[in-house]
Amino acid sequence: MTGYVHGQSYKMLQALREKMSGWIAIGIVMLLAIPFAFFGMEQYLFQSGASYVARVEAPPSWWRSAPDFWPVRKLAWNAETISVDDFRSAFEQRRQQTRIEMGDDYDPRAFEAIENRRRVAEGLVDQAVLRLAAQNRGIAVGDAQVAAQIQQIPAFQVDGQFNLERYQLALQTQVPAQTPRQFEAAVRESLEQSLIPVHVGESAFATASQVDRLLVLLGERRDVEFAIMPAPEPDSGPVGDDEIQAWYDAHPEDFRAPETVTIEYVEIDDSAVTVEDMPGEEELREAYASQRARFAGDEERLASHILIEVPADADEATAREAETRARELAAMAQAEGADFAALAREHSDDFGSAESGGDLDWVQPGAMVPEFEQALFEMEEGEVSDPVRTDFGWHILQLRDIRGGEEARPFEAVREELARELTGSARERAFSELVGAVVDQAYREPNSLEPAAAAGGVEVQTAGPFARGEGEGVIAHPAVQRAAFTESLIEDGTVSDPIEVDTNHSVLIRVVGHTPERARPLDEVREEVIAAVRQDRSARRVAAAADAIVERVAQGEEFSAIAGEEGLAVQQVPDVPRGTPIPHPEAVDAYFAAEVPEEGGASAGQVQLEDGSIVVFAVTGVTPGNPEEAMAQERELLRQQLTMLAGNESVAAVLRALRERMKITVIEAQL
Structure with a gap:
């Protein structure tokens, strides 16, 4: 009987499959899509394979009351997606900030908690909400605003003034490196995203009566x-x-026994390292010869430039056009009586130096990209170069002056300094080799500390049982405590990686006993x-x-x-x-x-x-306090504080209202 039922079921499904083709099938699918759209069934169809962390969707500016039905939302609404990479990058940045803020108290396991991941994801969602709101309202930021914002960033300033060398060097040292155009695009996006909250916050105010009421309370x-x-x-x-x-x-x-561990550990510090041979005469002279430049004043060159920018994604025609323009400007600048500063003010694409006639101030070795620096330090004073190509575009350089490059201090004057440095370097190398030997042995035999201790000539010590926050000496160090209560070390019983507790002072541990937190019996x-x-x-x-x-x-x-x-x-x-x-x-x-x-x-x-x-x-x-007794400076400070509080509340209210008008989907499985 069972076989008959299965056979009939198969025939019925086969017939249905044969009929489900062409326009009939399309019509049925469209009919089924309608209730799915109304009841949110698209989440089952499309989110199960979602590769993003969050998605924010907003009605378009031309149809602000567009209904939240899937076909309408899919076709008409604007959307921003927060990718897994975006989330990971933001989470890692937050990790680094937390590590800096907490120092030795930073706990990597606690930071990985889902609550932290949700907070980071919600922050990214808020940013996406503000970007969509800005786009839907036609908010745009001009080049002048972007330039002004970049010039105010302290990392790009020298003595309080924007410095092109510092700016270019900072972008080059980013991981990954950025071009000015890429950085300007990021700044533009950030400004557009922040305009709504900034203007809402700036619209807040505090009245004189509010200040008076606060003074009455504070002075009570x-x-x-x-x-x-x-x-x-x-x-x-x-x-x-x-x-x-x-x-x-x-x-x-109130009556629970805390989790405890017992560990074996070895300490490795530079007291176990001996450097018997002091650096000899030949070694000292070789070091002096290789480092002679550091004992001399660096040569600096006073330079100006004209930049003809070439976008990173420029096509061949655009690149040729920029080169032609650069060569024409170089010819004009090299002509007798040419005003280089005037040409820079009129033609340079470097907004940071154009207003000052292309002035780059004094340039030291290592401050610029290699192509720029090589050309500059091969020029004669007063010379104007042919166009020089870098990742930023084409540069026409003017060398205005040269200073520095004095004769190096003699060998005898720096002999003792070199000897101390070489001895210190030798000690550091010896310590690194010692740690390397211990760690290599620990990796070979990870279930015992004895071989590693023998390789380092140190003894295995024991501590515990101790609970979190207990212990003395290196055992009390936060990094050792975190490692000792790490789940993997507890379960595996293997030797840890070296734990740095101070300069040239590391510890390796192995958990040999563990008692979980438990309820202590009444007896x-x-x-x-x-x-x-x-x-x-x-x-x-x-x-x-x-x-x-x-x-x-x-x-x-x-x-x-x-x-x-x-x-x-x-x-x-x-x-x-x-x-x-x-x-x-x-x-x-x-x-x-x-x-x-x-x-x-x-x-x-x-x-x-x-x-x-x-x-x-x-x-x-x-x-009650008497507002008339308050000084004008005190009143102004209170007014500013009240205004800031009111502005923050207004921004939070606007953000909540914007979120309510948008559809926000967070895929927690991707966090």
């Missing part, structure tokens, strides 16, 4: 009476089994639970006494009289300003959080401090 002073109830002594009463069990069950996180922590119960009893008793004082003040009794009955010393402090630690910053925060008392009354409260003591207080008077 309060008359306070307070007393300190000392931290309670632990209760000594009996604790029953039911109470012990209830406390243990209610506070499981093990029974005495701790009893102590916690008794401490809680005492704390609640003192807190109840403090509550009673606050309640009696609320009913109209005088604070000082009540505190005297309790044997507490009362301090009266008039005109307490914000931020004054009397007796503690948390207490002052509580004073100003209390209700304003009625005339002749008091507003009481309490705050528990970290040491377990409790400050009970009564606010008996409030004096």
Whole structure:
């Protein structure tokens, strides 16, 4: 029977396949596409194989109310896609920033958390949203704005002024290297993306009345009476089994044993390195001869240039046209009586130097690209070159002056300096060779540190068990701690890579024991639970006494009289300003959080401090701040701060509104 059913099913499917061809099939697919469009089924059809991290889609400027139906969105909406490479690049940049900010506290495992990846992805989505919004509103940035922005970047400045050499060198040292045109395109895109939030933020303002209200609050002073109830002594009463069990069950996180590891490790530092042979006379003289230039003043050349830019993607005709133009300008500049500066101002494509007549200031060796530098340092003073080709285009150079290149300091004057440098270099080489020998042996036999230790002439040491944050000496170093609790080292039991803990000081470790975090059984922590119960009893008793004082003040009794009955010393402090630690910053925060008392009354409260003591207080008077006492500089500073806060809130609101009008798809599987 089963075979018959399968056979009939096959025949039915075969017949359906034969009929599903031509216009009939197309019609059926189109009909099926309609409900898919309305109910979002295209996500199943198209996103399962998505190769991007996120996609942002926005209605076109000519149809802002375009419906969010798939066929309409596919055909009419504008879209920006955030590729996997874009995300990885942004995530790596964020990694580097975090590593710099946190220093030794940086934890690579924690940084890899999905929450961090989501934050980076959302930041890229926000940028895409702003770019689409700018495109749909026809926002464009001109060349002058791009040039002004680049000239303001500190990395391209020398003594506060834009420097073409620094600019070109910085672009060449990028990974990958960038041409000026590529960098300008990136700056243009960034400016277009930022125009909406910048202008929205700049539109914010703070009124004089807002500043006055803030000055009233900031300048407010309060008359306070307070007393300190000392931290309670632990209760000594009996604790029953039911109470012990209830406390243990209610506070499981308080009674957990932390994860611990036991490690073997070897330390390698340059104290194990000996450099027996001091550099000889011949070696010193060879070093002097090879480095003679560093002991002489560098020759510098005062130069100007005219740049005829050739785009990186220029076709052959465009490149020939640029070369022809460059040769014509070179002939004009080489003519007798020619004004090179005027020609540069009129014809140069280098906006950074054109306004100053092509002036590049003093050029040192290594500051320019090789073709440019070679031509410049082969010229005679006053000479104008033929066109020189670089990645930036064609340059016509003018050498205006030469300075430097003095005679080098004599060998005897730098002999000791060279000897120290050569000895230091020899020690560093020996240390590197020692580390290399140890690491090579560790790679050959990764399940034991003994062979590696023998190769380095050091002993294997043991530490632990210890938890995160514990240990002494090199064991306490953050990098060693991170490695010791790395999942791969714990599971494999292999020797780690060398961990640098200081200059010429490295450590290799191997995890030989591991105990996961665990709940400690009640029998093990029974005495701790009893102590916690008794401490809680005492704390609640003192807190109840403090509550009673606050309640009696609320009913109209005088604070000082009540505190005297309790044997507490009362301090009266008039005109307490914000931020004054009397007796503690948390207490002052509580004073100003209390209700304003009625005339002749008091507003009481309490705050528990970290040491377990409790400050009970009564606010008996409030004096508002006087805006007229504020200096003009203080008012202006507050106005700027309020304006900035209002601007940030406005930008956030605009970004939320823009996101709501767009369709945003994030593929978390690609993060």
